[in-house]
Amino acid sequence: MSGYSITEPSRGQKRLAGALVILYAVITLLPLLWIVATGFKSPSDAISYPPKLVFEPTMEGYVNLFTTRTRVTPETLAELPPPDTWYDAIVRKYDMVIAGPSRYGERFLNSVIIGFGSTFLSVFLGTIAAYAFSRFKVPLKDDLLFFILSTRMMPPIAVAIPIFLMYRELGLNDTHLGMIFLYTAVNLSLSVWLLKGFIDEIPIEYEEAALIDGYTRFQAFRKVVLPQAATGIASTAIFCLIFAWNEYAFAVLLTSGTAQTAPPFIPTIIGIGGQDWPAVAAGATLFLAPVLVFTILLRKHLLRGITFGAVRK
Amino acid sequence: MAEVSLSGITRRFGDTLALDDVSLTVPDGAFVVLLGPTGAGKTTALRMVSGLDRPDAGEVHIGGRPVGGLTPAQRDVAMVFQQYSLYPHLTVRENLEFPLKSPLLRTPRAEIDRKVAEVAGMLQIAHKLDNRATNLSGGEMQRVSIGRALVRRPSVYLMDEPLSSLDAKLRADLRVELKKIQADFGATLIYVTHDQVEAMTMATHVGVLDQGRLLQFGAPREVYENPVSIQAAARLGQPRINLLPADLFGDAPPRAATIGLRPEQIEQGAGADSTVVRVERLGDQTRLHLIYRDHALVTVTDPHTPLGPGDLVPIRPRQPFYFDAAGARVA
Ligand SMILES: Nc1ncnc2c1ncn2[C@@H]1O[C@H](COP(=O)(O)OP(=O)(O)O)[C@@H](O)[C@H]1O
Ligand SMILES: [Mg+2]
Numbered sequence: 001m002s003g004y005s006i007t008e009p010s011r012g013q014k015r016l017a018g019a020l021v022i023l024y025a026v027i028t029l030l031p032l033l034w035i036v037a038t039g040f041k042s043p044s045d046a047i048s049y050p051p052k053l054v055f056e057p058t059m060e061g062y063v064n065l066f067t068t069r070t071r072v073t074p075e076t077l078a079e080l081p082p083p084d085t086w087y088d089a090i091v092r093k094y095d096m097v098i099a100g101p102s103r104y105g106e107r108f109l110n111s112v113i114i115g116f117g118s119t120f121l122s123v124f125l126g127t128i129a130a131y132a133f134s135r136f137k138v139p140l141k142d143d144l145l146f147f148i149l150s151t152r153m154m155p156p157i158a159v160a161i162p163i164f165l166m167y168r169e170l171g172l173n174d175t176h177l178g179m180i181f182l183y184t185a186v187n188l189s190l191s192v193w194l195l196k197g198f199i200d201e202i203p204i205e206y207e208e209a210a211l212i213d214g215y216t217r218f219q220a221f222r223k224v225v226l227p228q229a230a231t232g233i234a235s236t237a238i239f240c241l242i243f244a245w246n247e248y249a250f251a252v253l254l255t256s257g258t259a260q261t262a263p264p265f266i267p268t269i270i271g272i273g274g275q276d277w278p279a280v281a282a283g284a285t286l287f288l289a290p291v292l293v294f295t296i297l298l299r300k301h302l303l304r305g306i307t308f309g310a311v312r313k
Numbered sequence: 314m315a316e317v318s319l320s321g322i323t324r325r326f327g328d329t330l331a332l333d334d335v336s337l338t339v340p341d342g343a344f345v346v347l348l349g350p351t352g353a354g355k356t357t358a359l360r361m362v363s364g365l366d367r368p369d370a371g372e373v374h375i376g377g378r379p380v381g382g383l384t385p386a387q388r389d390v391a392m393v394f395q396q397y398s399l400y401p402h403l404t405v406r407e408n409l410e411f412p413l414k415s416p417l418l419r420t421p422r423a424e425i426d427r428k429v430a431e432v433a434g435m436l437q438i439a440h441k442l443d444n445r446a447t448n449l450s451g452g453e454m455q456r457v458s459i460g461r462a463l464v465r466r467p468s469v470y471l472m473d474e475p476l477s478s479l480d481a482k483l484r485a486d487l488r489v490e491l492k493k494i495q496a497d498f499g500a501t502l503i504y505v506t507h508d509q510v511e512a513m514t515m516a517t518h519v520g521v522l523d524q525g526r527l528l529q530f531g532a533p534r535e536v537y538e539n540p541v542s543i544q545a546a547a548r549l550g551q552p553r554i555n556l557l558p559a560d561l562f563g564d565a566p567p568r569a570a571t572i573g574l575r576p577e578q579i580e581q582g583a584g585a586d587s588t589v590v591r592v593e594r595l596g597d598q599t600r601l602h603l604i605y606r607d608h609a610l611v612t613v614t615d616p617h618t619p620l621g622p623g624d625l626v627p628i629r630p631r632q633p634f635y636f637d638a639a640g641a642r643v644a
Contacts, residue, residue, distance in 0.1 A: 203398070206398055209461075211364075211385040212392045213415055214418055228402055
């Protein structure tokens with residue numbers, strides 16, 4: 001026997017570990033809290049120095065995020081009938097009236113369509129390719145896998161100009177389809193590699209048992225491999241979504257109107273009404289939500305996925 | 314149910330010859346036991362029949378039909394895997410239902426329930442039906458794995474050491490059940506085991522494999538009483554056959570290099586003296602460890618023997634086997 005044994009950590013050790021985790025969480029969450037708080041500040045509170053920790057929350061940022069406004073003279077304002085909504089009232093405090101909705105909603109929807117669309121495609125194609133690489137004799141398998149991985153080695157922006165030119169020829173500039181294809185192409189290497197790792201871990205004996213039990217190879221894939229790969233598929237989906245959701249450089253370059261996603265749009269809010277930090281913060285806060293929700297929905301799988309390789313055998 | 318035949322089956326894995334020109338015919342309704350040390354090619358032989366693997370040369374026929382181009386599903390075989398291979402994401406019940414629900418069988422619900430209940434009862438796993446398949450002991454997994462084969466009535470059952478991790482009582486029960494199923498349904502069964510009791514009690518035929526070659530194929534008594542080689546002789550018999558220099562007890566036939574003596578081929582009370590080293594009482598058997606002219610040998614004796622260490626027992630061979638230098642039987 002060695003002097004070490006695997007036992008429960010002592011209470012002191014547990015407390016120390018807990019404290020460290022909480023400290024780390026606070027440090028990493030601080031910028032996030034800052035953004036969320038700024039979204040509820042008034043423009044003057046947002047830029048006050050030293051920063052205000054206690055402030056009177058207001059919805060101005062959110063109203064400005066979702067609307068476009070025009071300045072009117074105090075006389076015109078006085079002639080108007082009283083505001084009939086709470087957000088009208090907020091806007092009029094600044095001698096302005098609401099001119100219409102902003103483009104944030106559309107851009108957000110673009111992000112959803114492109115983010116989830118490309119995630120679905122990456123994971124779908126990745127699963128099939130990973131299964132083939134894992135189970136079949138693919139000619140030049142190792143070279144192909146390396147080639148797939150090598151597409152990750154260069155910074156995506158290195159190919160920005162050629163892609164821009166190709167997309168222009170193909171009419172894919174500023175289209176949802178174009179962005180979905182682009183993000184799928186970038187994510188596919190990650191997806192194939194991650195999923196191949198997960199599928200390699202599923203012993204082939206289960207499929208063989210299913211073949212004996214009267215199923216075809218495809219049915220065995222669906223009934224036996226897919227359920228066991230769920231963990232890997234979920235974690236891969238999260239990674240793909242995070243990339244597609246946050247991608248900025250290509251979005252700036254390739255989209256300007258119809259298919260513009262939220263990341264290039266949010267900074268432009270600043271210009272609309274001077275230094276409108278609360279509106280930017282509000283836009284960023286809302287933008288965080290979908291990935292957060294998606295990750296929370298899949299968190300059980302994700303946790304098991306990350307520890308997958310360590311637990312088996 | 315169907316006859317299964319292998320003709321000239323060869324399978325290589327790199328430099329390993331897993332099966333070397335194996336030919337054998339399993340008659341319809343036979344219970345064939347494949348014996349052989351680890352790595353002999355037993356599992357590979359089952360995989361050839363199941364269609365999970367293809368031979369490099371040779372042909373497999375099931376029911377007189379060549380099945381070379383058929384998938385495992387089309388061959389209609391059921392297999393109990395050596396490593397269980399239960400579907401980990403399903404419950405025990407779902408594992409047992411899985412083959413019945415296949416697109417091939419599409420069994421009606423009532424029939425599924427009836428068969429699952431019947432098999433679960435027989436294998437004594439009825440109380441575990443709603444457990445996760447991963448949440449079982451090794452013996453229970455093995456029973457579920459047997460059950461997944463037994464819910465079907467395929468043309469041939471393939472079983473790879475199906476009783477290896479069960480306790481003695483359950484193993485004895487299941488031996489009887491399997492034999493009964495085979496007899497009742499006239500099932501054709503190819504069965505791999507290390508256990509000589511299983512081989513002797515259940516088999517209609519025994520095949521002895523060693524290093525990919527089929528050394529002998531025949532009725533268990535015939536393989537036991539008339540082995541073709543040292544390897545075949547060593548597969549059956551407890552205690553193992555004693556292998557000694559051919560001339561140890563006097564004249565040997567020409568070319569004989571080794572004499573083989575099973576306990577019943579050692580006559581006690583006549584011949585030259587041997588010294589008792591140890592008396593081993595196993596309950597159902599009492600073994601005598603002897604030294605004869607500097608060679609150790611083991612035989613069995615009367616349970617009430619008065620012999621003890623140091624005593625002298627005269628012994629001589631009775632109708633022994635003789636093998637040549639290569640291990641082939643010469644007399
Ligand atoms: N998939 C495989 N790849 C490489 N070698 C294998 C494979 N399957 C079996 N073998 C080799 O073939 C021989 C026979 O194996 P197997 O049929 O499993 O033996 P048994 O079941 O009698 O123990 C062994 O030497 C084994 O190492
Ligand atoms: Mg084996």
